[in-house]
Amino acid sequence: MTQLNSYAHPVGRILLGLLFAFAGYSKITMMGAAGFGGFIETQLPGMGFLAWPVMLFELLGGIAIIVGFQTRLIAIALAAFCVVTGVLYHGIADMNGMLKNIALAGGFLILFSKGAGGLSVDKS
Numbered sequence: 001m002t003q004l005n006s007y008a009h010p011v012g013r014i015l016l017g018l019l020f021a022f023a024g025y026s027k028i029t030m031m032g033a034a035g036f037g038g039f040i041e042t043q044l045p046g047m048g049f050l051a052w053p054v055m056l057f058e059l060l061g062g063i064a065i066i067v068g069f070q071t072r073l074i075a076i077a078l079a080a081f082c083v084v085t086g087v088l089y090h091g092i093a094d095m096n097g098m099l100k101n102i103a104l105a106g107g108f109l110i111l112f113s114k115g116a117g118g119l120s121v122d123k124s
Helices: 002-043 048-067 071-090 092-114
Strands: none
16 A cells, blocks of 8 residues: 555646646647637636736646646645636636636645655655
């Protein structure tokens, strides 16, 4: 069981990071800033200008989590991002989306408290 624990932490970290890296990459390559900005505008009028910062934050934050670079700092930032986007973007109208974001925030808070674990640049 101890050996499984040593792998579970980095695998969990990598899976969380992959979700965000893929989300950012797909928004950049499939939607672009104009497309994603328009998508943001449907829920948050006047906020389409956040498209590039959000796409880059997801992509680069996800990559940082995958490799375990500045894990605690990036994890707390992504946790806050998940809560804010869950409440402001998904909201009660998309309860599943909001709860998904809250659950992801929980995963990032665990990373914040425990650090990167094995197989990481941080070597916490």
